[in-house]
Amino acid sequence: MHSRLVPLAPLIPEDRLCLLLAQGQLSQSALEEALGLLAGPLQWDLILERAKAHEVYPLVYWNLKNVGFPGVPESARRELESRFRMNALRNSLCAQELAHLLRALHNAGIPAIPLKGLLLAELLYGDITLRVCGDMDILVPRRSVLRAFDLLVTRGYVAQSPRWFLAERRLRNNFECALSRSDGSLEYTIELHWGVLVEAADDDGSMMALWAEAREKNVLGAPAYNLSLEGQLLLLAAHAARHNWQGLKWLVDIHVLCHELCRRQDLAWDRVSILAHKLGWEQLVQWSLSACHQLLDTPLPPGFREELPPARRNLYPAAPTLPTPFESALLFLRLAKRPSEKLRVLLRRLLIPTPADGTICRLPSSLKFLYYVIRPFRLGWTLGSSPRQAGGLRKGRGAFGMRRDEAG
Incomplete structure (x- = not known):
């Protein structure tokens, strides 16, 4: 079968060990293979680099600790332990904040589904400290976006783009909005979602089926909805x-x-x-x-x-690189089934402003109509000059209004 994904080449011992240690609970065969690799000479700088770039160092540390750190240099152990503890502290504070927000949304009558991040850490590993979670993702119905946005603002969160960008037409051309709040040395970031992918549908599209799967459940001790x-x-x-x-x-x-x-x-x-x-x-x-x-x-x-x-x-072990604006748009076009849907998605991406436009170029509300003029030119410039970053999952916004990457 033809595929343009480069096949996985044989892994060097360092990459293989990182891959094994990142898989959560090790099977007996994986444990034996990992112990065999740990008994040989290894470049620990490379292992640490891979674990950091792919954000799997909590699991790498946890699995090494479970087997007693055999063959691990003291400097590598200290660095992994330091990063693990910092991530554990951050996740614990974020879990408290997310629980507060879920309770507030529940009390306001706004259904909310926490996505990825802390929820996955608890679901998959039974421990919120075992996953790197850069922000908190919350999905709400499209009809409730403005109410949820206003609630977050009243709790001290600041949006990266003006509120009026969340008008109905712009909701159809995007699926998330970022808000953040600083609390001392820690910055909390919320990704407020009303969708998962850009779609051709004018209504809630696939989200109707996803919400139908959701059930009320306590998440991190707070009332919310959870997916099957x-x-x-x-x-x-x-x-x-x-x-x-x-x-x-x-x-x-x-x-x-x-x-x-x-x-x-x-x-x-x-x-x-x-x-x-x-x-x-x-x-x-x-x-x-x-x-x-x-x-x-x-x-x-x-x-x-x-x-x-x-x-x-x-694929791994290559360092993660950011999708280009063209690649992001191409994914949405592939998901559209009919030619008319593909055309609708393409025109929206080209012509309708997104919160990213408001983040990069801030205009007063009296001049907001200029975003429709600016957007095609900004997209053309970004397509021609968008650099790819490597070496980690860094924050940023793509030209099509998508987050360029995320740690959630």
Whole structure:
């Protein structure tokens, strides 16, 4: 089968060890292989570099600690421990903040689903300290976006773009808005979502099917809504696709969910297929699971047809690089089923301003009509000059209003 994803080359011992230690609870065979690698000579600077770039150092530290750090130099152990403790403290504070926000949204009558980040750490690893979580993602219904936005502002959060950017037409051309609040040395960042991907539909689109899967549940001790296990898997598949299947952290999330839940026979693959069809994400699921299987030998459902993603990127151990604006737009176009839908998505991306436009170029509300004039020129300039960053999952905004990357 033809694929433009570069096949995984044989890994050097350092990359193989990092890959093994990043997979959560180690199987007996993985443990034996890891111990064998730890018994040999290793370049620990390279292992630390990989763990930091792919944001898997909490799991690397945790697994090394469980086996007693055999063969690990003291300097490497100290650095991993320091990073682990800093991440644990940050995640604990973010968990408290997220719980406060979920309670506030609940009291205001705004349904909310916490996404990725801390929720995944608790769901997949049973410990919020074992995953790097750069921000807090909350999904609300599109009809509740402005109310949720105003609630966050009253709690001290500052938006990166003006409130009027969240008018209905602009909601259709984007799916998230960033707000932040500083508290001493820690900055809390909220990604307020009303969608997961840009879609052709004028209404809530695939989110209607996703909300139908959500059930009321206490999350981090606060009342909220939570997705089914199948919904979590599809959300992770879509998130991995947005980032060209780079970043080991996100692929490991999918791997752990599939492996552990398949082992416990809790995941119904037929329900995954049905929900993927409702969302229109069948291709995303196929690509994401195939990429995970190639890299991590992720278990696949019976009869699954592998098809690697149409991405011109290396998987791990290559350092994560940011998707270009063209790649981001191309993903949305691939998801559109009919030519009319593809045209609608393309015109929206080209002509309708997004919160990113308000972040980069701030104009008074009396001149907001100029954003419609500026946007095509800004996109053209960004497409011609957008640099790719490597060496970690850094913050930023792409030209099409997408976050260029995220640590959630």
